[in-house]
Amino acid sequence: MLTLDDLSLRFQHQPVLEAVSLTLEEGRIGCLIGPSGCGKTSLLRLIAGFLTPSAGRVALHGDTVAGAGRWVTPEARRVGMVFQDIALFPHLDVAANIAFGLHGQPAARQRQRVEELLALVGLPGLGGRYPHQLSGGQQQRVALARALAPRPRLLLLDEPFSALDAELREQISRDVRHILRREGITALFVTHDQNEAFALADQVGVMSEGRLLQWDTPYRVYHRPAHRFVADFIGGGVLIPGRVSGPRRVETALGELGGDLPDGVADGAPVDVLLRPDDLVIDDAGPRRARVVERVFRGARMLYTLELDNGQRLPCLAPSHHAHEEGTGVAVRLDLEHLVVFARV
Numbered sequence: 001m002l003t004l005d006d007l008s009l010r011f012q013h014q015p016v017l018e019a020v021s022l023t024l025e026e027g028r029i030g031c032l033i034g035p036s037g038c039g040k041t042s043l044l045r046l047i048a049g050f051l052t053p054s055a056g057r058v059a060l061h062g063d064t065v066a067g068a069g070r071w072v073t074p075e076a077r078r079v080g081m082v083f084q085d086i087a088l089f090p091h092l093d094v095a096a097n098i099a100f101g102l103h104g105q106p107a108a109r110q111r112q113r114v115e116e117l118l119a120l121v122g123l124p125g126l127g128g129r130y131p132h133q134l135s136g137g138q139q140q141r142v143a144l145a146r147a148l149a150p151r152p153r154l155l156l157l158d159e160p161f162s163a164l165d166a167e168l169r170e171q172i173s174r175d176v177r178h179i180l181r182r183e184g185i186t187a188l189f190v191t192h193d194q195n196e197a198f199a200l201a202d203q204v205g206v207m208s209e210g211r212l213l214q215w216d217t218p219y220r221v222y223h224r225p226a227h228r229f230v231a232d233f234i235g236g237g238v239l240i241p242g243r244v245s246g247p248r249r250v251e252t253a254l255g256e257l258g259g260d261l262p263d264g265v266a267d268g269a270p271v272d273v274l275l276r277p278d279d280l281v282i283d284d285a286g287p288r289r290a291r292v293v294e295r296v297f298r299g300a301r302m303l304y305t306l307e308l309d310n311g312q313r314l315p316c317l318a319p320s321h322h323a324h325e326e327g328t329g330v331a332v333r334l335d336l337e338h339l340v341v342f343a344r345v
Ligand SMILES: Nc1ncnc2c1ncn2[C@@H]1O[C@H](COP(=O)(O)OP(=O)(O)OP(=O)(O)O)[C@@H](O)[C@H]1O
Pocket: 011, 012, 016, 034, 035, 036, 037, 038, 039, 040, 041, 042, 043
C-alpha cells in the first residue's frame, strides 16, 4: 500500500530525513516513534504531499506519487490526515464537519455516509451538536470520522491523542484500532508514547535524527532492537558494560551470561549488554547483592532502581506487595530470555 524508497528531505540544506525506506501492507497499522525533532511529522507531510522530497520516492499502491520525476498533488493522493490539534470547524455542526470532504456528492449519499461514520466512531445521534458542545475525546472521534469520510487509501495520524488525558487516550486508541481494522484502513501514526505504539501498531518504526533505525514488529523492536539507540529508547532498560569471555559468552558485573553476540566481536572485546526492568528479579536466593536506591509505585508493580557494589545502577520491576525500603539491601538474580549485545563504539 505504502512504499518509501530512500526518501530524503532537506530544509535550507539542513538534512531532516535521510534515506528512509519502509513498506506498509494494505490494512496494516504502522507507528513512528522517536524523540522530538527527529523528523516524524516531516515524514508524514512528505507522504501526504505537503512537502517535496529532496531524493527518493513515495509510492501508493505501486504508483509513484513523488520522486522519480513524478508529482501527484495532495488532493489526488487520497491520503487522509488527522492532526494533534483537532481543528474542527467551530461554526459547522458535527454532521457538516464530517461531510466536509464529501462535497460534490449527492446530499442523500452524504447524509448516509455521515450517519454511518457517526455510528462507527460511537457518536450516533450527535450530528447536530457543535464542536464546543463535545468533550475532547468526542471531538477527536469526529476528526477521525471526517478524515475517514472520503474513504482515503491511507490515513496519516500525527499524535492524534496527545491532547487527551492518559486514561481517555488508552480507551480511544483501542477504539480507533478497532475502527481502522473494521474499515480495513491502512494507517500510519506518529506518537511520542511507546506504549501507545505497541498497543496500536502492526509495525513500529523507531526514528532518530532523520533516520529510520528499525521498522519491525512491536515484539522485535522490544526484544530484538537492531540498533543501540533503539535499545536505549525503548523499554526503560540500561546498557551495562561487559567483555566477551568466549564463544557466545559475556562477563558482566552480574556474572557470565550466554547468548548471541554481534558479528565480528573478538574474544576479550568490550561490549554493552541490554538489561530491561523485567530482566532482574529480587529473590532471597539470588547470587548478587544490590541496594535499593529509589522506588516508584506503579500500582501492581514497583519500579526499583538498584545499585550493585561496583556502582552500576539497574532498573527492576517487581510485584509491589513486597515493598523493599530505599537504602535496604536485596538479593537479585537475572531472568534473561535472550541476550541483546552491542559492540562498544
Ligand atoms: N519549515 C521548516 N523549516 C526549517 N526546518 C524545519 C521546518 N519544519 C521542521 N523543521 C526541522 O526539521 C526537523 C524535524 O522536524 P519534525 O517536525 O519533522 O520533527 P518531529 O519528529 O515530528 O518532532 P516533534 O515530535 O517535536 O513533533 C526539526 O529539526 C525541525 O526543526
